[in-house]
Amino acid sequence: MPALIFDCDGVLADTEQYGHLPAFNQTFADFGVPVQWSVDEYAEKVKIGGGKERMRSILTPSLAETLGLQDADAADRAVLAWHQRKTEVYKGLVASGVMPPRPGIARIVQEAHDAGWTLAVASTSAEPAVRAVLQHAVGDDLAASFSVFAGDIVPAKKPAPDIYLLALRELGVDPQDALVVEDSANGLRAAAGAGLRTLVTVSGFTRGEDFGGAALVVSSLGDPGREQAEVLADPYGVGLSGTVTLATLQTLLALPTTHETETP
Known part of the structure; x- marks a missing residue:
């Protein structure tokens, strides 16, 4: 899966x-x-x-x-x-509750969960803090289905690829079968270093960063009838109509990784 x-x-x-x-x-x-x-x-x-x-x-x-x-x-x-x-x-x-979940997070997590995807978080933040945010963003039931890799469990933090390499190893997943959602250039570099395709959803502090090598860069995942996702970079011509859906993720997963080809 x-x-x-x-x-x-x-x-x-x-x-x-x-x-x-x-x-x-x-x-x-x-x-x-x-x-x-x-x-x-x-x-x-x-x-x-x-x-x-x-x-x-x-x-x-x-x-x-x-x-x-x-x-x-x-x-x-x-x-x-x-x-x-x-x-x-x-x-x-x-x-x-002062930090609302990003648009589309609960929706896309539910869609991926229902489709049988493996779910995980890989972060340099402390594990208790990560779990608290995860539970607040997607609810206790969905949060329980996640594997969490966080904090000081690897020697080097992002932009080093260590946390993603650990996640792949522990999950038993091949890089070809994994997609990362990041918001920063450091995170993108970490994922790319592990041979992973990356969807970037920029945040307030990262919008101006260099996201060369990302499979798709958007303002958010978007939610139908609410905030729409703005496409900031679409090097492979994936296309988007306001929201990132499970079909979008499947399309991104089929793209070549940065290790297979140069970014167009």
């Missing part, structure tokens, strides 16, 4: 600006760290794969001295504590 593998942040829900950013800033305030990221500053931080890695990026020599974290082990412990607190804050934001 084919597999549909989703990224989490920016794909399942608009999590970055309305979830992760306020959770990072709340955590910094809770720990007395004199940092508050603006939306523009965070737009640069999202290019760093992994929450702990984003937090670690603030530790300039000057700030590390101010916080008493010049020692590497002390810095590691501090970042771990920050990230654990940030995950709890973030889960609370998810539960509050």
Whole structure:
């Protein structure tokens, strides 16, 4: 059976600006760290794969001295504590409903599930946070049918392909039979590195990124009678009439991978 593998942040829900950013800033305030990221500053931080890695990026020599974290082990412990607190804050934001699911996510998941597709999430975010978003986006019943690969379970985070290679291995799926849904250039590079075709649904922080190599780039998956998907790049002439459907996914799955041919 084919597999549909989703990224989490920016794909399942608009999590970055309305979830992760306020959770990072709340955590910094809770720990007395004199940092508050603006939306523009965070737009640069999202290019760093992994929450702990984003937090670690603030530790300039000057700030590390101010916080008493010049020692590497002390810095590691501090970042771990920050990230654990940030995950709890973030889960609370998810539960509050401030991050609605992206258009079309629940619909396409239901269609793929009913057709017998294998479903998975592959994300660099912490697993509890990913599961919280997944359950909020598709409901508990559908979420239970997903395999979740997240957090620090691979040595290198996106844009390295490790998380997708692990997912393929654990799912027992050949790259030829899997399709990825991503929202960022880093995610696209990770999927391409694993030999996977990728459908990109851009998010607020990623619309201007380079998505060369994607099978299809859209504004969202779209929902009939509601938000329509805008086609931003269609290098293979797949065509779309307002929504990404299971038939669209099947067409994308039949396309050559980036390992088989150059992108047209």
